Amino acid sequence: MTVETLKQIIRPYGDTTGDAMIQVSFTLPVPHGPRAELAALQLAGKMGLSPASVVHSKAMGPDFTFFIVYGKATHLIDYAGIEVPEGREFELLTPAEVNAAVKASLGRRLVVVGACIGTDAHTVGIDAILNVKGFAGEKGLEYYREIEVHNMGAQVAVDELVDRAKSVNADAVLVSQVVTQKSAHIHNTKQMAAAFTEAYPTSLTGGLGRPLLIVGGPRFDTVTPSDLGVDRVFGKGTTPGEVASYLVHALVRE
Amino acid sequence: MKLGLDPAVVRKARELAARAAEPVIEMAKTHTTVSVERAVLRLAGVTGADADGIPWVNRIVDAVRDQVGLEHGVALPFFAAGNWRSMNFEMPTGAARDLALMRAREAVGRGVARIDRSRADRDRLLDKHGDPEKPWIYLIVATGDIYEDIPQAQAAAREGADVIAVIRSTGQSLLDYVPEGATRQGYAGTYATQENFRLMRAALDEVSGELGRYVRLTNYASGLCMPEIATLAGLERLDMMLNDCMYGIIFRDINPRRTFIDQRFSRQIHARAGIVINTGEDNYLTTADAIDAAHTVVASQLLNERFGHEAGLADGQLGLxxxxxxxxxxxxxxxxxxxxxxxxxxxxxxxxxxxxPPTKHMTGNIFAGYLLDAFFNLAGLMTGQSIILIGMMTEGIHTPWLSDRDLALENVRYVRRAAGDLSDDFLPGPFIRDRAARVLSETVDLLHRVADDGLLDAIADGVFGVTKRPSDRGRGLDGVIEKADDYVNPATEILEAAP
Incomplete structure (x- = not known):
């Protein structure tokens, strides 16, 4: 086999294989009119859409125009060169299985401290994971008999979080970050990770000498746990069961 | 009345709500808070902040609390002081007390008179520019920068918004002071300050004149500074205010006692200012299931109606x-x-x-979200809702873009044009009538339990929004003070005097 045959070139699919058609919408800060449409087409061209056509343009007040553009994407994707991302590294367990695993191997309840840190007051995420009510039909960690939950709520300072984690001897710290303006979520998380590293100078890694650090939020998709200095990142749509299963995977050793 | 609700059941629900609310009202009457006292000072004309940005009203109330105690109210020690900037306060007696009381009543009276003038200005402008027909289209701006908010708000008004809400910076509800001045940096919203209120109201007055309809301005009182923000809103002629202590309790873990006391005073101010309050029952459904918890929404509305009436709000001011x-x-x-x-x-x-509008079930599929928002708009028109908050198809993805807002308004304009009077033809059948009757009967059951066990205990048990909030926990409890027999509050005196 030659290298050539290993490639699998794909293009976007409109209604015919290889038509490469895509649709985008955007706003330009210029008054509506033929000149604005030319500007939109030029942008489409630079984005790799050729040919492109403006199918809709609408004035939004005197100074802005909204466009919907269809065009043929000139970029090619070699699908063969795209690796399959790693799946979930842990097995999904039921609450009963989580409880049994914790009881059998720790011989005590697994202690979790949760908080929204920094200026973030959006407790929706942390509450969805921790509150009994839970999320997506799954009960939260408070519901697990063998998990002890300390939900510190919103706008918790990093040093308060470290103090609480130490005082309750936390196995894991869960931090939720919703607000992303000016990359506050990234900044806050790094600050938190640094504070734990400093507070537990002898720790080897999460779960060994310091609590496991877990961060969750809808906009962490561009960073890795090691970028942030944490052990695991969870994204939008994560359910309490996934978090509980991960805790068992990471903390409960056979 | 299309649902054929049993008037006896409705009456029963109201009786139970009144009974459940009573002990909390009594508690609010017999206590004050640091924020209530700061609001008194704001009404008396104290403005500005020290070099560190700490508002003078905070400095004064803290000093009076340290030196005299707040159980007598801040007014007398403050007005007895020669120069308050020295921050030395004592409780006046005899003739000095009489003089301080007279000065306090005069100064606070001038503040209330300013609120009255703002209300009269609104009435005049409503006459001049015209009051839009209901439902009012309610739209949010939230850039963090008041000077960026202004053109966005004006653009939204030109595109059809009747009400502009400036979302606050996240977490402002947990600040135990009100920031000062025009602000240009916030997180997911813009700080509520007196100057920001003034700037935005002036900008909307300008666009109201241009459009020939009065565009209302909304902000948020809920949080640790409800009384003060309510006062600033009255002074600067805001038109509607989010005012619901349950939001602070459940979502911001604010102490229930603190915020019920604050809520009563702030609603008295809103009543005087002619401001429509907005309550936050919608929030319960973001944590609880909208079907299972439907009766908690109605129970809370009945409680809010009772608390609102007791504070002097008219039915026309209850934006439940x-x-x-x-x-x-x-x-x-x-x-x-x-x-x-x-x-x-x-x-x-x-x-x-x-x-x-829907938030919880909005996904990254903006096309499906746009459809869901259209159904929401239709439901709002079919059932004669008064204020419709316009849903964004990008809900949950980012704060609304200019185009999101424009498309959202296009959506509601279409539904209004196509089916604006559909409520005239909408006669519910048995499915809808039965469901409504069932929610009402569950509401009565719940209010029974709340009236028997106590509202604060119900909140502690997680009845509303599924979150448990005990009355001895949460933020701001240390700012609650039981009133002494000689407690004086010139603002409450004026607000509670028969109109």
Missing amino acids: GHAFEINPQVPDSFRLELAHAQLVRELFPAAPLKYM
């Missing part, structure tokens, strides 16, 4: 909140939404109900 949050995957979800919305409409016929 509810929401379109049923999972769209549930069969008959739209019929259930209609049942809930129509129930609220019929229970509170004179209230300017505020109807909130």
